[in-house]
Amino acid sequence: MKRAENTALSGLIGPVAILIVLLVVPFLAGRYLTQVILFGLITAYLCGAWNISAGYGGLLSFGHAAFIGTGAYATAIPLVYYGLPGWLGMLMGGAISAVFGFGLSWTICRFRVKGFYFAVSTILFAEVLGSIATRSRYLGRGMGVPLPSVTNVFTLQFLSVIPYYYMALLLVCAMVLITRHVERSRLGWYLRATRQSEDASSALGIDVTMVKVIAMTLSAFLTGIGGGMYVLALRFCDPYDVFGIMFSTTLMLGTLLGGRGTVYGPIIGIAILTAVKEGLTFTAEALGGMSSFALVLMGWGVILCLVAKFVPNGIGPWVWNRVAKKTLV
């Protein structure tokens, strides 16, 4: 018993230490590094959102960008046209995404679409929404929607990255807490059971459909908020970016690499990916002329393949198993 208590509390020391470090980064690091970490944090938050439906629920959607884009546009358009405050836009984006998530997951569960067909459905869903955004004149067509560069605390518009940085940090902390809460809640147990065996779970009386739908709706809601955050920080809403397959893939990669179905997995995954990204960008520039963008993406494709084959449960659990074996045995 005592040992368990120790682990529970000492389990928090690491993350808290990292949190403290992250809190002071903007004051110590230059603008570029702060910006890199800022977007890393936002992406980590989004991975955490994906983790809820995919890591815990087993619903690996390949098109979560659909929700990112929805949140993004729901924030950007009202802001640009009507001056709606960013935070309100984020909430609205989350709500609309939640509706989409609900519809998508309910339809999928109703028709028992599984595996490959599920993946293709989610990809199509993101593509359809993206095409709508690209075609609609109201939504800015293919050119995207630039957000005005002003400073307005009320609407969450800032010229410097520092306020956004702390907002993103706040979001990540919230995500950690939410994930922990879900993990320990009844929903979390239901999700894990469903992921392992739907038949056994429903035999035990778990409403599998409801569980999946709740997970996806929650995930979509959180993702929508993240999408809003993203465009606020970036000050630009590009349909090929926010609805793109690459954004969906980034979410998947970060979570799978770090450890799906774990609280800190997404953060670990994105930390590694950001390091790899910066490293590859540096290499590409050093080699002169090579598209760093393409090299990074290629690297991620390779990492995805490696993760799928060798560490499908993520590096986090893999390392944890090694460490736990050494300390407990």
Add this chain to the structure above:
Amino acid sequence: MTFELIIRALLSGILMGAIYGVLGMGFTIVYGIVDLPLFTHGVFALWAMYFLFTLFKYSGLGPYPGFLLLFALAYLFGILLYKTLLRFILDIEHEMQLVFALGLLIALSNLALIIFGPTSLLLSIHWLERVVFLGEVSLKTAMIVGAGASVLFIVCMEMFFRKTETGKAIRACSDNRRGASIIGLNVNRMYAIAIGISLVCSAVAGLAFAPLVPIYPDLGFEYAVLACLVAVLGGAGDMKGALVAGFIMGLLLSVQQMFYDLTLARLTLYAIMLGLLMVRPTGILGKGKSFAK
């Protein structure tokens, strides 16, 4: 809406449909026979296109030897791909197979982007540029040739899988892997051949597309999705279904393009497919694999 336009839309729909069919067939073979949801095939078609472009631009090799070279290389690459990579992901969980396929798709797409750059390339072969007139309807020779090659290839494949020993052996492996190896079939070799063939399918599709569209890296993803849709519509694993599905999609896209632009046509197509995936995943002819595990 003139009569000629309608006829032209219908004809080009059917012709393009044949090409979509062979594109989808590549995926159908892999998913139906080897049971790998490897939706990477669009990228292989893309690479075929780049290969042809480079070949014709930099070497004096005529078109026909060029095509044969492409097919041979595609086949060999398929075998190599199976032996070095795909063999090892046969037994990992289904979701991870999908993730792997996505990773491969992205890696190959961006490799193409790195090597060939983001600008569109245009392949032009003189005798393919000409336009054929049927009455007052104009059709590109390239489209007719491409469609012809596709149909020819599909028919050959049907024959191969139906009539030849190897074809039947491959089908046996797909029906029952363990059983096939018990009776002495070298399953790995059969799978390798199947993958090789599926890559040649992609090569044929790439070859058919190459003179028709500007070549750029994002096409990889686009064709990958298209191949998936054709395969799903036709029933994953059913070759005749893939062809029929190809025709349907070709017609749908072509007719819609007549009324509005390609983006909206594609959008509607995706939306329809999305609906279809939900309701009838076994595909049009009902012979495809049902819901995945």
